[in-house]
Amino acid sequence: MAVQTTFNFDQMLSNAREAYGEELLRMADEGLSFVFTYTDNVAMSTAAGKMIQKYPDRCFNFGIAEPDQVGASCGLALAGNVVYSQVFGPFLPLRAADQIHTDIAYNDVNVRLIGTHAGVTAGGGPTHNDIADLALYRAIPNLTVVVPADAGQCVRTIRQSYDFEGPMIIRINRGGSPDVYASNDYEFVFGKAIETLPGSDATIIATGSCVYEGMMAAKKLQEKGYSIRVIDMHTIKPLDYDMIAKCAAETGCIVTVEEASINGGLGSGVAEFLMENGYHCKFARVGLPDEFALLGGLEEVYHYYGMDADGIAAKLTRLLG
Amino acid sequence: MPDPITAAEIRELEDKAYKLRKDLLTFSTRINMSHLGGELSLMDMVTAIYYRYLNYDFSDPKWDDRDRFILSKGHCSEDLYMIFADKGLYTIDYIVDHFETLTTAQFGQHSNRKYVPYIEISAGSLGHGLPIAVGYALGARYRKKNYRIYCVVGDGELAEGTNWEAMMAAAHYNLGNLVLIIDKNGLSMTGFTKDVMNIDPLDERIRAFGFDVRQCQGNDMKSVCEALDALPEPDFATPRKPVCIISNTTKGYGVDFMENNWKWHGGGLAKEQLAEALASLEKKRSGK
Secondary structure, eight states: OOOOBOSOGGGGEEEHHHHHHHHHHHHHHTTOOOEEEEOTTOOTTSHHHHHHHHOGGGEEEOOSOHHHHHHHHHHHHHTTOOEEEEEEGGGTTTTSHHIIIIIIIITTOOEEEEEESTBTTTOSOGGGOBOSHHHHHHTSTTOEEEOOSSHHHHHHHHHHHTTOOSOEEEEOOOSEEEOSBSOSOSOOOTTOOEEEEOOSSEEEEEOTTHHHHHHHHHHHHHHTTOOEEEEEOOEEESOOHHHHHHHHHHHSEEEEEEEEESSSSHHHHHHHHHHHTTOOOEEEEEEEOSSOOOOSOHHHHHHHTTOSHHHHHHHHHHHHO | OOOOOOHHHHHHHHHHHHHHHHHHHHHHHHHOOOBHHHHHHHHHHHHHIIIIIOOOOTTOTTOTTOOEEEESSGGGHHHHHHHHHHTTSSOHHHHHHTBSOGGGOOBOSSOOTTTOTTOOSOOOSTTOHHHHHHHHHHHHHHTTOOOOEEEEEETGGGGSHHHHHHHHHHHHTTOTTEEEEEEEOSBOSSSBHHHHSOOOSHHHHHHHTTOEEEEEETTOHHHHHHHHHTSOOOOTTSOOOOEEEEEEOOTTTTOTTTTTOGGGSSBOOOHHHHHHHHHHHHHHHHTO
């Protein structure tokens, strides 16, 4: 049974990048004990900035030095603290890959690494595009990787991660983006994907803010008479293989959507599972191709690479033939 | 400040370091996987720390107030295994039987905290220990804990930029409970550090990064102990400079054919070389 979602997107814009800080501030106000590390990119006008000002003893700025920040986050966790750590875009997976692998995952510490501006959402071209992270994270043992679909889910991820045992990556791609969920009382369990729209002709398995684009694509195809299921695969590691199997068996056609390189991320994970388990279903991946993304406005980049609702619908239409 | 160390106590520690070096060389012939050069250069320092200075209870390795010893040059973990064996926590036979043995492995060339509770961090990749130590020191201050964080870094390892990021942070946050110890044996994996990537003048550089820099002769127990005796008392509430001890050592110390020879960075000691190595070690000891 699908959870209640909203198509009334225009009225439901909210900002996951703000939401994580607001939730941390709430948690601190409630007396929950944790520390926060960050690089020199958290503006004091943001919610996270307000937390830093209100609770300076527990917030540590590492300047522009992500490896040091992530390594020190390991030490803070080993000293008995729950650690939230925010890094901008590609500088988390690319600069601090060794620290994520060795200090956080191998040392198995309670650090939640919050990567903001994931995908192409930072703008500014390939130096600021975070496209290789999902492939990297999928290959690192002992990581749990969550990509919230909207601001409300981001808040729930931050809150639920407090008691989570082990390392976690929380990947936030868009800032201001439409809410997928009408309310926040749905069941949300790490590793359990959510059916946001029922359907029987094909399945869109999307992650992060791509869930919204997937919903819009399904709506467009609905108008053409197709019944398209949409899955919010908010946890990229571990993937919900039961849900993938169910969708393959019931709809026979899957399109994955992610704001990351199509190599090694969600689409690759779904394809590996389908092939290894003998599912002969139609399949396509939507995401960034194997090239450095062209320079342009965010919506233009999405459109160019077929990652918006039109692009997803077009790909699905071709696949359904 | 602890009481100044006596000549008899120094002699005792020297005897212990000698015994641990013998254990290490013998152990190395059994597993054939070691990093003897750096392990031998470091042995006096870790002996002094573990047998005199570290505030640590081996019966309670998770004790929250314990001093932390972080071995950033994780490839020298066999020094620690020999200490753990000497302390009666494991027999050397047990370590050999659980050394990189797949499903029964607890010990490896690089330290792993998951399988050995007396190890603070899983390490191996270089340039990781000091940032973690910085986090530890910040975390201790946040939790109002008064313990010391010792972090041993190799001199070749200092080419890794994360060390300098962490030094900046340690000084920025006035982490006076952090003690960075550099095992400056002058050799990297394939040659002299000055030829591979020069780090000198090291004292000036680290001082410029905001540390209280001291020096000792790292293979002279008296000098090592004097440096450790002179450390300021841990005091989380007082912001002050972190301390760096540059421990000037000889790679492969104690075994003449290993000393200052980069070829002994990695690899084990062959059984047929053991007698010669032990004889060399004994000669060095009796020459003191």
